[in-house]
Amino acid sequence: MNTKIWLSSPHMGGNEQKYVREAFDTNWVAPLGPNVTGFEQDIENYIGEGAFVGALSSGTAAIHLGLVLLGIQPGDEVICQSMTFSASANPIMYLGATPVFIDSEKDTWNICPAALEEAIKDRTAKGKKPKAIIAVHLYGMPFKADEIKKTAAKYGIPVLEDSAEALGSSYKGQKCGTFGDIGILSFNGNKIITTSGGGAIVTKTKETKDKAVFLATQARDNAPHYQHSEVGYNYRMSNICAGIGRGQMEVLDAHISLRREMHGFYSSIFASNPAVTLHKEPDPNYYSNYWLTSIVIDPEKSNGKTREGLRLAMERDNIESRPLWKPMHLQPVFEKYPYYGGKVSETLFENGLCLPSGSNLTNDDRHRIKRVLENYFL
Structure with a gap:
């Protein structure tokens, strides 16, 4: 293992x-x-x-x-x-x-x-x-x-x-x-x-x-x-x-730099994949520590590849990933309370995944992650 x-x-x-x-x-x-x-x-x-x-x-x-x-x-x-x-x-x-x-x-x-x-x-x-x-x-x-x-x-x-x-x-x-x-x-x-x-x-x-x-x-x-x-x-x-x-x-600043490097690592992997959108800063006014790098998989462009399929593929290699937060208005404890808006958060939850983003990941870790990602989307 x-x-x-x-x-x-x-x-x-x-x-x-x-x-x-x-x-x-x-x-x-x-x-x-x-x-x-x-x-x-x-x-x-x-x-x-x-x-x-x-x-x-x-x-x-x-x-x-x-x-x-x-x-x-x-x-x-x-x-x-x-x-x-x-x-x-x-x-x-x-x-x-x-x-x-x-x-x-x-x-x-x-x-x-x-x-x-x-x-x-x-x-x-x-x-x-x-x-x-x-x-x-x-x-x-x-x-x-x-x-x-x-x-x-x-x-x-x-x-x-x-x-x-x-x-x-x-x-x-x-x-x-x-x-x-x-x-x-x-x-x-x-x-x-x-x-x-x-x-x-x-x-x-x-x-x-x-x-x-x-x-x-x-x-x-x-x-x-x-x-x-x-x-x-x-x-x-x-x-x-x-x-x-x-x-x-x-x-702290060193950890932020390393997290941002992990975001760049994923950006290069998905650059040519039209089915995957990387969550990123909308414009130069935003500076994210990229605590967690997250992606959304478009089911209409992914040829059957899904967030859950990728999560399980990573799990088989003993790599932790996690679906995006399930919106509070969909949670059993909160579903009876008022909600305003459309289905943006719901759609993100259905198709989004948080990827390993730690500041202590090694080159060997990145090699394993990259291999699983590339194999899954082949």
């Missing part, structure tokens, strides 16, 4: 253990300490001036806290991009709010500006004006930030920017994570960098960040005893995990 080639596995840079060892040597193993502060500062320095970052236990926790900070209450409606991982939508349910799902557009595969405005108008006409918009940078590709922000401002609705997959990506030179009223990042094991598990919330002001950190540490009031005036959460990142993150930040 060939060794496993993973879709996107953790890739250590070398100095992670140094920061973790410092945490042990100084006995800073709790969810606070110099690595947490340092990691937050590293991210702030990376994504740009004016960003305030709070390190949390997961990207999902960051979305949940973001919605809390935006004042979402039971019965409120929250717009959410349909084509995404369920973690984008689940926190809406945590708060007893109602998700309203929006189709994708074909250029970036992200939230469709036209369907977004249609939904806002229709929900408002029904007396249920949405209280927030969750927009996602899918697979590291920035969403149409200018259009989404313009529509959100027009109707006075805040944007929660899900940048879980897009650390290092940018639009018109501005780093993803900084477009929304609140942004979130993820450092799950399969992301561009990892803290083994973890995430972050990105805010516009120090006051909002401090409020997020307060809520993430059980909303403990400033008193000599344990006193709580608000409901809090156990969402803070540990100093040990943050130490891994500090080491990972040192190699």
Whole structure:
């Protein structure tokens, strides 16, 4: 059996253990300490001036806290991009709010500006004006930030920017994570960098960040005893995990370069295949970290070749690939909720596949992947 080639596995840079060892040597193993502060500062320095970052236990926790900070209450409606991982939508349910799902557009595969405005108008006409918009940078590709922000401002609705997959990506030179009223990042094991598990919330002001950190540490009031005036959460990142993150930040740009090289590798393979469309930057305004390189197979041009057939062919060679995210409005848990748009996300799911994209793939790995791809499309 060939060794496993993973879709996107953790890739250590070398100095992670140094920061973790410092945490042990100084006995800073709790969810606070110099690595947490340092990691937050590293991210702030990376994504740009004016960003305030709070390190949390997961990207999902960051979305949940973001919605809390935006004042979402039971019965409120929250717009959410349909084509995404369920973690984008689940926190809406945590708060007893109602998700309203929006189709994708074909250029970036992200939230469709036209369907977004249609939904806002229709929900408002029904007396249920949405209280927030969750927009996602899918697979590291920035969403149409200018259009989404313009529509959100027009109707006075805040944007929660899900940048879980897009650390290092940018639009018109501005780093993803900084477009929304609140942004979130993820450092799950399969992301561009990892803290083994973890995430972050990105805010516009120090006051909002401090409020997020307060809520993430059980909303403990400033008193000599344990006193709580608000409901809090156990969402803070540990100093040990943050130490891994500090080491990972040192190699983030290198990892992005390697992911983009993998995208170029696939681009050369499919350049002469009319049945395969590679997901790519629509124009020079977009800069993707290409966290995952993805393709769509056109069933009318593929002579019977399908996404599932390719996935199984790769699986037989012990190579992991994965269908695109199944849209939330098609998921059993969410199918009863409102949906606006057409069938763009549904068609992408039916015909799309994510290919191995890790920054630690070797030349031997690429040779195996190329052989399977070329043999399948013969």
